[in-house]
Amino acid sequence: MYKKILFCLCFIGFLSQTIAQKAKISLEEIWGGAFRTEQLDVLRSMKNGKQYTILNFNRGDGSSSLDKYDYTTQQKVETIVASGSSVPNFTSYEFSADESKIILATEVEPIFRRSRLGIYYVYDVASKGVTKISDNKIQEPELSPDGSEVAYVMDNNLYIFDVAGKTTKQITHDGSYGAIINGVTDWVYEEEFAFVKAFAWNSDGSKIAFLRFDETNVPHFSMDVYGEMLYPFQYEFKYPKAGEENAKVSLHMYDVASGSTTDVDLGDAYYIPRIKWMNSPKFLSVQALNRHQDHLKLLSVNADDNSVSILMEERDEAYLDVTDNLTFLADDSFIWTSEADGHNHIYLYGSDGKLKNQVTQGDWEVTNYYGYDGKRKVIYYQSTENGSINRDVYSIKTNGKSKKRLTQQEGTNAADFSADYTFFINTFSSATTPYQFTLHQASSGKQLKVIKDNSVLDGKLETYELSPKEFSTISINGNDLNMYMIKPVDFDETKKYPLFMFQYSGPGSQQVANRWFGANDYWHQMLVSEGYIVVCVDGRGTGLKGRDFKKVTQKELGKYEVEDQIAAAKKLSELPYIDETRTGIWGWSYGGFMSTNCLLKGNDVFEMAIAVAPVTSWRFYDTIYTERYMQTPQENASGYDDNSPFNYPELLKGKYLLVHGSGDDNVHVQNTMRMVEALVQANKDFEWAIYPDKNHGIYGGNTRLHLFTKMTNFIKENL
Incomplete structure (x- = not known):
């Protein structure tokens, strides 16, 4: 049976x-x-691909430090910044693209599942100087590519902070609670499309693309909070239940030099679940969905004149999933994942949006896309090729050839690659083996070192x-x-x-x-x-x-x-x-x-x-x-x-x-x-x-x- x-x-x-x-x-x-179980602290690869950073906490006094480690030796190389007299205890961090500056988060409080408010600082790696971005709690600060400016959201409006001059410029002025949101998402986007930051710098820092949500006509939801006071109070927020009106979402382009904001006409885009700049600072990609979510358009926006063209379209009889798997290569050809052939697989498209080839295929699913190594022209991914209850890590050429299984233990394997795809740290577990963390060579999958293995548990x-x-x-x-x-x-x-x-x-x-x-x-x-x-x-x-x-x-x-x-x-x-x-x-x-x-x-x-x-x-x-x-x-x-x-x-x-x-x-x-x-x-x-x-x-x-x-x-x- x-x-x-x-x-x-x-x-x-x-x-x-x-x-x-x-x-x-x-x-x-x-x-x-x-x-x-013991977990490996969240690590982030440095641009050189040889070192990574980890945020460490001292459980005794609550202090924090951002430390750099070497992939090969697994030894600490240096402490980049530690909390102390000039730097408050911080709970998260984000580098600028050139790694010259770091945003440090303090006094963070949750809003919903992913959204947070906090007091944020900019730390200059070279000078070791610390600058507070705002005395007020803000959302989603992001450094410009060269680290000179920070864009952030406060009270539903978008701002830019000049780090050297310590001056702030307000970009939008119509933000208001329960009505207009600029630069961050509303409740339903945050929950179901899984993102909060709804703005992005282009690669040279000359433009910021951002989304605006008009939730004026979205029905509001309220719930009693009982707390410990004499009277309960009502917590209210906009929540569109099935069949009700959603926020009206629009795309806008801010030009940093002129300080002007222009509107981008996306036609019939009902949902805008993703925006992402291409490698060229001139072009923005936009994913647009209809309300039924069975018709997706990948659009290209020319930031010079806001003209819009369709890169590709996809339809499904049921629905289409939104992912973060879109990757633009050096020439702005791109990698995409789709269930078009009945299973989730990887596809390569030209910069003109025409399909070059289907990279992976078979009666199994690609479950995670890890990235593309431009030097070796290799894609790294996770799949169920070894059985639908298992996960393994693979590499494959963009032409679909030279596929390699990089993990060998039967169970669930997940990889975290160095920036240059020289190494990956594998997280393995099975129904009989607690989490094991091991260092591997990306080209062959060869295990180089055991980092942590939960042997005590x-x-x-x-x-x-x-x-x-x-x-x-x-x-x-x-x-x-x-x-x-x-x-x-x-x-x-x-x-x-x-x-x-x-x-x-x-x-x-x-x-x-x-x-x-x-x-x-x-x-x-x-x-x-x-x-x-x-x-x-x-x-x-x-x-x-x-x-x-x-x-x-x-x-x-x-x-x-x-x-x-x-x-x-x-x-x-x-x-x-x-x-x-x-x-x-x-x-x-x-x-x-x-x-x-x-x-x-x-x-x-x-x-x-x-x-x-x-x-x-x-x-x-x-x-x-x-x-x-x-x-x-x-x-x-x-x-x-x-x-x-x-x-x-x-x-x-x-x-x-x-x-x-x-x-x-x-x-x-x-x-x-x-x-x-x-x-x-x-x-x-x-x-x-x-x-x-x-x-x-x-x-x-x-x-x-x-x-x-x-x-x-x-x-x-x-x-």
Whole structure:
């Protein structure tokens, strides 16, 4: 019935001791950080490709230093700048293009998922002088290529600061909260197109291209913040729900010498998810999307006269993904990734926008594009060529020849290349091996040095009762779906075990992967040690098995994915060691939407479900994400409503736990409140918990410990 596609991953060291000697994982250990993996600090390659920088923190006094290291020796070469009497403690940094100056961030506070406010300084590497950019908190400061000026956003307006003269010039004047935004993105762009800085210097510092958002007519969303004061207050921001009006986005060009700003007419561009200067300071590339996100235009803007031409166009019957993979070569020919042939691959286009050749091809996916080495004419990328649950790093010539696999260990490999592509640092993990960081030669993949290997954690875990993930596929609805199963260490196939399923299931996602544990994995191990079998199945709509497999859910989110989870649970219940009367499922966010639907539509299969921060109607979610997969509610009402669980609460038979944070700016608590009201009116019994002021992640202090304690107790009582 099941075809093992890879291997049964076994902890050989763990099996050498008797089960009685092993400790069981506790919730307090998981959320107290007992199993935290050592990570390699974020490093950035210097332009010479021989050294890299790391921001180091002194945990004792909170001081910070920016240190330079040598790739080959892994030894510190020098401290570039350290906090002290003249330099405040800084938490991030950014070099100018010529590495002569550095922006240092202090007093940083979050706004949303990616956006930040802070007090920023410019550090001159040669003179060691420090200059504060503004006494006020600002956003997204960026040095001009020569380091002489800094562009930044404050109060929705764009400014330029002259470092030597310590003078500031305001570029835009119409910015206002809830109406006009210049130079940074609105909430929905930040969340769904994954960027905040919406301006860019050209290569000679003569022009700044920037986006302007007019969100005047975008409906505003408000949520109560309870805090610790006598009265709660309302937090309001513009949030376009599916089918509602988006901000009107426009492109503008600022000329530094003349101080003038001109408008760029992009025609029918509804979304502008990316702008990027070409190597020539004269030309800007712009990606423009229609509202359905199924028609993308790559535009070329001549900065001299703002004339616009189409470099290339791409269409898809479902939707097109926006990425940062666009790379312009020396002659402004460019590299692009696309699913045009049914899988995500790399393509090379001429500077005129005509296709030169498809660089990679095959029934596998390019999962990351690392860059192009102009000297060797080699592209570096990551892919699933060694199985959809694995990742490896490869190099290939632009003509599609001389492909090399640069990583050898089976699992998940990810590379960070030096600026000149001489070296890369590989991050490796698998379901049996915690993160390992190793230095490699980029040309051959040869390992030069082990940097860090988490051997301490590995040794510690030998004293705990852990069970292997058994990777396989399960045949469901005509597809071989990736699956893992975790059984108790003392598993006895003559006994009956409750089945607890975990999934996320969102478009293009993957949970069944050969990589090291996250916090959920440790929790699953704890449950397995108490007699549960945990299973995860990636159904239709998930990623890395081709365009058609991923996009089959178009206009029907929650239909095929739910059918696959229900069918998988039924099939697993046929196994002699599964107790078909004790089947549960859980998930977070999209996974909570799924677990809720599974409990209702699969009420003859599932006895219980936990939904954390679930969507309960896609009508409540944002335009960019939702309409990408569903179009608008006005166009596709049945697609929205037929799979909205609060439209059929009467189907509830099993035990249901519903959890949400009241301060969730992403999946609003409105989703849970509507589900609760529907269940109440259907007179259905259920349990629920609201975490005051907690966002979509539901964390802070003891919050995660409390949440997972509640979930664990619910499982023990009802499964």
